[in-house]
Amino acid sequence: MKPADTLLTPRPARERVRDASARSAVTVAGLIGLVALAGVAVFLGVEGWPGLTARTGLPLQAANFWALAWPLAFGSFWAAVLGLGLAVPVAIGVALAQTWYVPRWAGRFLGATFDILAAIPSVVYGLWGLMIIAPRLAPVYAWLGAHLSWCPLFAGPPSASGRTILTAALVLAVMVLPVMAALCREVFAQTPRTTVEAALALGATRWEVIRLAVWPTGKAGVVSGAMLGFGRAVGETMVTAMVISPAPFLVGFGLINSTNPNTIAAFIAQTFPESHGVEVATLLALGLVLFVITFVVNVVARRIVRATGGRV
Amino acid sequence: MTFELALRAPELTGAGHGRDDTANHRLAVVGLTASYGRSPAITEVSLSLESRSVTAFIGPSGCGKSTLLRTFNRLHEVTPGARVTGAVRLDGIDLYDPRVDPVTVRRRIGMVFQRPNPFPTLSIRDNVLAGIRLQYRRLRPSGADELVEAMLTAVGLWDEVKDCLGRPGISLSGGQQQRLCIARVIAVAPDVILMDEPCSSLDPVSTAAIEELMVNLGRDYTVVVVTHNLQQAARVSRKTAFFTVAGAGEPGRLVEYGDTAGLFSAPSKAQTADYLAGRFG
Ligand SMILES: Nc1ncnc2c1ncn2[C@@H]1O[C@H](COP(=O)(O)OP(=O)(O)O)[C@@H](O)[C@H]1O
Ligand SMILES: [Mg+2]
Numbered sequence: 001m002k003p004a005d006t007l008l009t010p011r012p013a014r015e016r017v018r019d020a021s022a023r024s025a026v027t028v029a030g031l032i033g034l035v036a037l038a039g040v041a042v043f044l045g046v047e048g049w050p051g052l053t054a055r056t057g058l059p060l061q062a063a064n065f066w067a068l069a070w071p072l073a074f075g076s077f078w079a080a081v082l083g084l085g086l087a088v089p090v091a092i093g094v095a096l097a098q099t100w101y102v103p104r105w106a107g108r109f110l111g112a113t114f115d116i117l118a119a120i121p122s123v124v125y126g127l128w129g130l131m132i133i134a135p136r137l138a139p140v141y142a143w144l145g146a147h148l149s150w151c152p153l154f155a156g157p158p159s160a161s162g163r164t165i166l167t168a169a170l171v172l173a174v175m176v177l178p179v180m181a182a183l184c185r186e187v188f189a190q191t192p193r194t195t196v197e198a199a200l201a202l203g204a205t206r207w208e209v210i211r212l213a214v215w216p217t218g219k220a221g222v223v224s225g226a227m228l229g230f231g232r233a234v235g236e237t238m239v240t241a242m243v244i245s246p247a248p249f250l251v252g253f254g255l256i257n258s259t260n261p262n263t264i265a266a267f268i269a270q271t272f273p274e275s276h277g278v279e280v281a282t283l284l285a286l287g288l289v290l291f292v293i294t295f296v297v298n299v300v301a302r303r304i305v306r307a308t309g310g311r312v
Numbered sequence: 313m314t315f316e317l318a319l320r321a322p323e324l325t326g327a328g329h330g331r332d333d334t335a336n337h338r339l340a341v342v343g344l345t346a347s348y349g350r351s352p353a354i355t356e357v358s359l360s361l362e363s364r365s366v367t368a369f370i371g372p373s374g375c376g377k378s379t380l381l382r383t384f385n386r387l388h389e390v391t392p393g394a395r396v397t398g399a400v401r402l403d404g405i406d407l408y409d410p411r412v413d414p415v416t417v418r419r420r421i422g423m424v425f426q427r428p429n430p431f432p433t434l435s436i437r438d439n440v441l442a443g444i445r446l447q448y449r450r451l452r453p454s455g456a457d458e459l460v461e462a463m464l465t466a467v468g469l470w471d472e473v474k475d476c477l478g479r480p481g482i483s484l485s486g487g488q489q490q491r492l493c494i495a496r497v498i499a500v501a502p503d504v505i506l507m508d509e510p511c512s513s514l515d516p517v518s519t520a521a522i523e524e525l526m527v528n529l530g531r532d533y534t535v536v537v538v539t540h541n542l543q544q545a546a547r548v549s550r551k552t553a554f555f556t557v558a559g560a561g562e563p564g565r566l567v568e569y570g571d572t573a574g575l576f577s578a579p580s581k582a583q584t585a586d587y588l589a590g591r592f593g
Binding site: 104192194195197198199200201202203204205208212213216217 | 385387390392415416417418419420422423425427429430431432433434442443446447493496497500
């Protein structure tokens with residue numbers, strides 16, 4: 001029998017120190033992340049402030065910051081949304097195929113191939129889009145322009161070079177696909193065995209198992225993957241800079257004509273080398289806008305997941 | 313009892329959906345061996361299950377009871393590398409005939425698992441209806457509500473949940489969840505109901521409720537219950553099969569199969585007697 005007063009003796013110092021140091025290490029790591037994030041935002045805000053308020057000396061002789069920023073923000077957002085729109089269904093499909101449909105060795109092979117895709121630098125994707133994809137899509141755009149021009153998305157005249165926002169979105173989609181597919185694969189593979197068996201035992205087909213067990217539990221992870229892809233697509237510089245031939249100040253949803261909105265990231269890269277003073281401040285402020293877009297999209301997506309709960 | 317009312321009244325379970333009350337569904341196992349990879353988990357089992365009665369499978373842990381049960385609804389083959397030889401006949405048709413679709417088998421042979429597994433994202437109501445929806449059976453507009461009430465009444469859950477049918481199934485207690493899972497199974501009016509240690513994660517009160525349910529189900533269905541609780545087997549089953557395993561890496565075997573009363577009072581094999589006396593396993 002231990003004496004009752006062991007309740008009152010403190011645990012060994014070593015144990016307490018280890019516990020406390022683990023806690024502080026984790027806290028510090030978290031704080032570093034927060035501080036870095038806040039630091040970037042503060043830096044962009046402070047340095048970009050003159051650009052936000054300037055009336056003259058802005059790039060492209062813009063009347064004020066928002067006249068410049070709004071079309072670029074739209075372009076970044078639109079290109080990323082289009083890219084995600086193309087990539088998300090494919091990523092989900094590939095991940096489901098890997099976890100549920102193809103034999104294991106084939107799934108591994110597919111995974112390895114996708115991992116290689118993820119390692120290709122974006123400048124190579126840009127070249128590929130510019131030199132290989134764009135010319136091949138030009139006839140497709142001509143066809144779309146001829147037959148579907150009643151739809152505002154396919155309003156003409158179609159680009160003869162194929163260097164449109166849709167081409168850029170396609171290249172972005174291929175670029176963000178690997179990481180999204182990998183994430184989806186992980187969450188689909190984590191579906192609780194018990195739930196899968198519940199569905200199977202009720203006589204669910206493979207597709208019904210996915211609908212009933214895999215998708216509801218994996219959905220939140222898919223959104224995380226999509227957000228990772230969105231972050232990469234919205235900030236991607238080389239692909240949009242190389243593929244799109246932008247029209248200044250343009251806001252338009254047209255996918256196939258040759259007047260396309262530019263993106264913030266591409267605009268910064270293209271403009272920075274010849275920028276001074278207020279122009280540099282403007283570019284930094286544009287960076288802040290990009291930062292805010294990514295942040296807001298993330299928060300909204302997470303809200304949606306929480307609000308829809310098990311449905312969708 | 314409300315239970316029988318609920319199960320027997322065709323107007324409650326929907327036209328074309330209520331089960332044929334006179335059906336006697338027999339399950340016959342012939343020379344069955346089930347393996348994981350190269351090692352058989354249970355071998356050379358032959359037995360015939362009586363319709364409209366509860367049959368208990370007992371035996372030490374690892375003797376292959378779960379494996380055997382999962383061959384009855386073709387769930388065993390879902391495990392990678394799992395194999396089955398021999399035959400399982402439902403009303404004379406071999407479930408392992410190449411022309412038989414495992415999905416159809418599982419729609420006719422329901423299963424209740426060791427751990428309650430309601431669909432975590434579905435409401436209580438939708439959990440009950442999940443099987444019906446999978447089978448594209450048509451319900452009259454009010455039929456779904458009636459069916460949900462009838463099934464939840466049948467498992468003794470209606471009074472507890474009638475005001476919160478929209479809540480997630482997993483918000484219930486373990487015992488309630490298990491009854492919900494049973495409601496989900498009987499809602500599709502299967503021919504056979506398999507239960508793999510359905511009470512092993514439940515408290516005594518919930519266990520008693522499920523046992524009563526088993527007895528009631530046995531009046532209408534061909535029920536198989538795996539249990540490690542000998543008293544439970546004695547209380548609920550008409551016939552009992554005792555399995556055992558010689559040691560690790562060895563396949564399990566059927567030792568003795570017979571009327572529960574006889575097997576418990578006068579087992580014909582020494583192994584059975586030893587097990588019942590608590591001398592091993
Ligand atoms: N998924 C599996 N993979 C490989 N071996 C398994 C698997 N499941 C069970 N086994 C083996 O099969 C044998 C029988 O297991 P099981 O059917 O669960 O027995 P019981 O239900 O009687 O306790 C055990 O030796 C076990 O290790
Ligand atoms: Mg078992």
